[in-house]
Structures are given as structure tokens and as C-alpha cells.
Amino acid sequence: MGRHKRRRTLFASRHYAMGQVQRCKCHPKNTQAKAFSAHGNAAANQRGWNTSETWPNTSGTVNVLCFDCHNSHGSSVAGTTTSYTSATTNGAILKDTTAGKGGYAMTYKPQVEGSAAGKNLSNPGASLCIDCHMTQDSGATPWGYQDTFGSTQQIVGYWEKPYWTGAAGVNPSGAQMRYPYKNLIGSQGGHFGASSSLTSQVMGTIGGLCTPCHDPHGVSPTLGANQTYGVPLLKGTWMTSPYKEDAAPSATNVRVSFSGEKGSGGTTAASTPGYHIDQNTFSTGWNWSTSTTSGKITQTDAQFAGLCLRCHAKTAINPTTGAATWKSVDRIHNTVKGWGGSGANANNAVHAYTCSKCHTPHNSCLPRLVVTNCLDFSHRGQVGSGGAPNRASGRGEKGSGSGQFPAGGGGRSEKGGSGQANAFGARSCHDNTNTSGWPNNQRWNAVTPWGTQGTPTNIGGGGKGDRGGGGDGWGGY
Numbered sequence: 429m430g431r432h433k434r435r436r437t438l439f440a441s442r443h444y445a446m447g448q449v450q451r452c453k454c455h456p457k458n459t460q461a462k463a464f465s466a467h468g469n470a471a472a473n474q475r476g477w478n479t480s481e482t483w484p485n486t487s488g489t490v491n492v493l494c495f496d497c498h499n500s501h502g503s504s505v506a507g508t509t510t511s512y513t514s515a516t517t518n519g520a521i522l523k524d525t526t527a528g529k530g531g532y533a534m535t536y537k538p539q540v541e542g543s544a545a546g547k548n549l550s551n552p553g554a555s556l557c558i559d560c561h562m563t564q565d566s567g568a569t570p571w572g573y574q575d576t577f578g579s580t581q582q583i584v585g586y587w588e589k590p591y592w593t594g595a596a597g598v599n600p601s602g603a604q605m606r607y608p609y610k611n612l613i614g615s616q617g618g619h620f621g622a623s624s625s626l627t628s629q630v631m632g633t634i635g636g637l638c639t640p641c642h643d644p645h646g647v648s649p650t651l652g653a654n655q656t657y658g659v660p661l662l663k664g665t666w667m668t669s670p671y672k673e674d675a676a677p678s679a680t681n682v683r684v685s686f687s688g689e690k691g692s693g694g695t696t697a698a699s700t701p702g703y704h705i706d707q708n709t710f711s712t713g714w715n716w717s718t719s720t721t722s723g724k725i726t727q728t729d730a731q732f733a734g735l736c737l738r739c740h741a742k743t744a745i746n747p748t749t750g751a752a753t754w755k756s757v758d759r760i761h762n763t764v765k766g767w768g769g770s771g772a773n774a775n776n777a778v779h780a781y782t783c784s785k786c787h788t789p790h791n792s793c794l795p796r797l798v799v800t801n802c803l804d805f806s807h808r809g810q811v812g813s814g815g816a817p818n819r820a821s822g823r824g825e826k827g828s829g830s831g832q833f834p835a836g837g838g839g840r841s842e843k844g845g846s847g848q849a850n851a852f853g854a855r856s857c858h859d860n861t862n863t864s865g866w867p868n869n870q871r872w873n874a875v876t877p878w879g880t881q882g883t884p885t886n887i888g889g890g891g892k893g894d895r896g897g898g899g900d901g902w903g904g905y
């Protein structure tokens with residue numbers, strides 16, 4: 429490998445897109461600078477994650493060069509290797525090595541890996557990427573992410589199980605290591621095998637390759653001013669989620685109280701919500717805002733979804749502009765920034781999301797590449813099943829208060845004033861969108877819930893006191 433190491437610096441900026449960007453300002457990972465070519469400008473690229481949201485940089489400084497992926501003459505790699513067809517889909521002269529030839533000690537050739545049943549069937553063109561990203565040291569392979577390139581962590585995303593497959597409890601993703609209750613479900617699939625057949629038309633194929641979405645050489649300058657939305661090595665635009673990870677609330681015994689002149693009310697059975705929406709991401713604290721101009725992202729779908737929209741047209745996944753059936757694909761996508769909205773969300777007054785609020789691009793343990801099941805109240809307390817949302821109301825002589833999952837609550841008293849006890853106050857969230865009874869009316873999709881609801885414990889608890897009041901429900905999540 430000595431020969432290769434010496435040549436590594438020579439190529440540095442010749443054929444790769446150079447430059448560097450900083451991304452997603454409202455998330456702790458904004459500290460990571462991304463190079464336009466992570467492979468060709470490794471020293472400038474920062475990457476990596478841990479399970480405490482401090483986003484350490486685990487990138488190396490050694491570049492991945494042409495000959496790490498290509499042979500200079502022929503290649504014996506069989507099967508699908510490229511996202512384009514010239515005469516065949518077997519172009520690009522991808523890397524293979526033979527022990528004893530060209531200075532290599534190993535015989536290596538990327539193969540078909542994974543399985544259709546595991547929903548991770550990858551063709552040789554993708555196995556090349558996976559073999560290097562997942563293998564620490566060279567030996568069986570001509571390189572390893574650590575001993576050759578100096579990266580100190582597998583080159584794998586936070587949301588996906590390594591190799592994009594695995595049963596419950598096996599091979600955990602970053603999110604599953606961080607929250608054990610998320611580790612109680614296995615891989616559902618994704619772009620190497622959908623969780624179930626799509627209901628919408630798709631214009632394009634993935635074919636077990638990475639290169640329909642990634643350009644291993646660098647972000648194309650043809651993206652112009654939107655090139656900054658092309659990291660990491662993307663063929664179109666995308667915006668990493670600016671929202672912190674959603675999780676079910678951990679504590680179910682949070683005390684929320686409200687006091688009036690002569691008494692107080694409240695509950696000791698509330699929770700602090702663990703969901704992250706526009707109103708607690710772009711505002712300070714829990715700040716209910718329906719402004720369509722502030723407290724929302726400024727980007728357009730051409731910036732945060734250009735890559736996806738090449739294959740999933742807006743007309744396919746958000747066909748109508750008005751109120752479609754609650755929980756339908758069409759209605760859910762009314763929450764996308766710039767896609768209109770309906771009812772209380774008209775003009776994106778409440779939700780103005782990026783695709784990455786809800787989806788991850790590779791693989792997920794929730795169906796449809798979704799990464800959040802916020803408002804699946806059966807996980808309250810961070811349990812797999814049996815959690816229950818809370819709702820409470822109470823009345824003193826001259827005061828009252830109430831609250832419920834998911835918004836929280838507030839109270840009012842004759843002389844003590846009124847106040848908001850937790851989260852967003854007594855606000856109706858999804859209450860008026862559908863005819864299901866509380867709490868089922870809060871669920872916003874039909875595919876992510878997986879636990880069974882337990883028995884609500886605190887319905888009806890509440891306030892007390894002479895002229896005090898108060899009461900609160902579960903602050904939601």
C-alpha cells in the first residue's frame with residue numbers, strides 16, 4: 429500500500445469538485461463542515477455521529493483516489509455497476525484485484541450482496557462502496573476506511589442499520605443505540621427494497637445502486653448556487669434535517685402546576701414532549717407560532733428536495749392542493765414547506781417541513797423510510813408498548829385548568845392570572861382534522877404506529893383550591 433499512499437496527495441484537487449460548506453444552522457451537527465467531494469478532499473470533510481448529539485468529527489485526511497475505485501485497464505466485475513447504460517450497465521471499469529498482481533496481496537471483486545428478503549440487495553456497483561465504508565482494515569479488501577483512509581468510524585448514517593438490514597435488536601442503528609425502545613423493531617426496508625409497494629408513480633429506478641443519488645466524484649457545479657445543498661456527494665439537492673431527533677417522552681411523572689390566589693392545581697403525571705416541530709426548533713423555547721414568514725425554514729423544495737423530486741414528482745405524492753383525507757399520503761405531504769397545506773395549516777402556517785423532518789434516504793426501521801413516530805402515544809415513557817397519553821382537567825371554586833396530549837395545558841384563576849403550564853398550552857393540535865376520538869385523532873399517519881396503547885391513568889385529575897385552579901394533561905410528545 430506504500431505506493432498508493434505516496435500518490436494520494438498528487439491528485440488532490442484535479443478531478444474532484446472542491447470546496448466546503450457548512451450546513452443546517454439549527455442543529456448541533458451544524459458544526460460539521462462538508463466538502464463538495466468527501467472522497468477527493470477528505471481533509472476538509474467532517475462527518476460522523478455519536479449517541480449523545482455532540483457530533484464528533486471522525487473523518488480522516490487521506491483522499492480516496494481514482495484507482496481505489498477504478499482499474500486503469502479492464503475489470504472483471506460482473507453484473508450491474510453503473511447508474512447509466514452505454515452499451516451495458518457494466519461500465520466504469522470498477523476495481524478488482526488479484527493476489528500477486530499489481531502489488532496486491534488479496535483477490536477482491538465487489539459482488540452482489542444482501543438479499544431481496546432482507547430488502548438490502550445491492551449490486552456490485554454499490555457493494556464496492558459498502559465494502560470500503562464498512563471494512564475497518566485492508567486484508568480481505570484492498571483498503572479499509574481506517575487503516576487506509578484514517579476514518580475512525582464506519583462510513584454509515586445515523587438512522588440506518590449497518591448493511592441496511594437486521595431483525596429487532598440486531599445490528600442497531602444510531603437512533604436504536606440511543607433509545608433502546610427504538611431497537612425493538614427491525615429493518616422495514618427502503619431504497620434497496622421498499623417496505624411495501626408504492627402507491628404513487630415513480631420516475632426512475634435505484635436498481636441496488638448508490639449512484640442514482642450519489643456522484644462519488646463530487647457535487648456537480650451544474651447545481652450552481654444550490655451546490656451547497658448537494659453534500660454529501662449528491663446528484664441533486666437535499667437538506668439534512670434541521671430538527672433534532674424525535675423521541676417519546678421519558679418521564680411520565682412530570683409535575684405541572686398552576687396556582688391562583690388561594691390554591692393550586694395541577695398534576696404530577698405529565699410529560700415533557702420529545703417531538704421537535706417548527707415551533708420548538710426555530711423559536712426560543714415552546715413558542716406557538718403560526719406566522720408563515722418567521723420560525724420556518726427559508727429554503728424551497730428545489731433546495732431541500734431536488735434529488736427526490738427527480739423520481740417522486742410533487743404531482744405524484746401531493747396531487748391535490750386542498751384538504752385530502754386525513755393520514756393519506758397526499759394530506760401528510762401538505763406539511764412540506766411551499767406545498768400549500770389546508771385547514772389550520774393553510775399556507776404552511778403550522779408546519780413547513782423539509783422531507784428530512786420525516787424521511788431518511790437509505791433505510792429505516794419504520795415503513796416508508798420514515799424516521800419519526802412522534803405522536804405514537806403507546807411509547808410514552810420510552811416503552812415499546814403499553815404507554816398511554818394523559819389528559820386532565822380541574823376546577824376550583826373560581827379557577828380552572830386543563831391540558832392534554834400532545835399540546836400540554838394551562839390554567840386560569842380569578843386573581844392569580846392565567847398561565848401556560850407546559851408545552852404549547854391548551855391548544856388543539858389535530859383535534860379538528862378528523863372524526864376519530866381523542867387520542868387517536870392526533871395520529872397523523874397510518875404506517876408508523878407499532879405499539880399497543882396502555883390504559884390512560886390520569887384522565888379527570890385536576891385542579892383544586894378555593895380560588896385557584898389549574899390542571900394539566902400530558903405535555904405531549
Ligand code: HEC
Pocket residue numbers: 439442443444467492493494495496497498509510511512520553639640644645
Ligand atoms: C469512490 C469511488 C470512485 C472514485 C474515487 C472515482 N470514481 Fe469514477 N466512477 C465511480 C463509479 C461508481 C462510477 C459509475 C458512476 C455511475 O454509476 O453513475 C464512476 C464513473 C466514472 C467515469 C465514467 C463517466 C462518469 O463520470 O460517470 C469516469 C470517466 C470516471 N469515473 C473517472 C474517474 C476519475 C478520473 C477519478 C479520479 C479523479 C475517479 N473516477 C474516481 C467510482 C469512483
Ligand code: HEC
Pocket residue numbers: 462466467470471473474475476486487488489490492496497553554556557558560561571573577579583638639642643644660661
Ligand atoms: C476505497 C474506499 C471507498 C470507496 C470504494 C467508497 N468510499 Fe465513500 N468514503 C470513503 C471514505 C474514507 C470516506 C470519508 C471521507 C472523509 O470524510 O474523511 C467516504 C465518504 C463518503 C461520503 C460522504 C460521507 C459524509 O458523511 O460526508 C459519501 C456520500 C460516500 N462516501 C459515498 C460513496 C459511494 C456512493 C461510493 C460508491 C460509488 C463510495 N463512497 C465508495 C471511502 C470509500
Ligand code: HEC
Pocket residue numbers: 475476550554557558561583584585586619634637638639640641642659660662666667668669735784789790
Ligand atoms: C435515494 C437516494 C440515495 C441512495 C440510493 C443512496 N444515498 Fe446515500 N445519501 C443520500 C442522501 C440524500 C444523503 C444525505 C442524508 C442527510 O444528510 O440527511 C445521503 C448520505 C449518505 C452518507 C452520509 C451519511 C451520514 O449521515 O453520515 C453516506 C456515507 C452515503 N449516503 C452513502 C451511500 C451509499 C454507500 C449508498 C449505496 C449503498 C447510498 N448512499 C445510496 C441519498 C441516497
Ligand code: HEC
Pocket residue numbers: 616617618619620621622623624625626630631632633634640641666735736737738739740783787788789795796797798
Ligand atoms: C433515481 C430515482 C429515485 C430517487 C432520486 C429517489 N427515489 Fe425514492 N424511490 C425510488 C424507487 C424506484 C422506489 C421504490 C423502490 C422499490 O419498490 O423497491 C422508491 C421508494 C421510496 C420510498 C418508499 C420506501 C419504502 O420503504 O416503502 C420513499 C419514502 C422514498 N422513495 C422517498 C425518497 C426520498 C425522500 C428521496 C430523496 C432523498 C428519494 N426517494 C429519491 C426512486 C427514487
Ligand code: HEC
Pocket residue numbers: 625626627628629729733736737740745755756757760761763764781782783784785786787796798873874875
Ligand atoms: C410530515 C412527515 C413527512 C414529510 C415532511 C414528508 N413525508 Fe413523505 N411520507 C410520510 C409518510 C408518513 C408516508 C407514508 C404514508 C402512507 O403510506 O400512508 C410518506 C410517503 C412517502 C412516499 C411514498 C408514497 C407512496 O407511493 O406510497 C414518498 C415517495 C415520499 N413520502 C417522499 C417524500 C418527499 C420527497 C418529501 C419532501 C418533498 C416528503 N416525502 C415529505 C411522511 C412525510
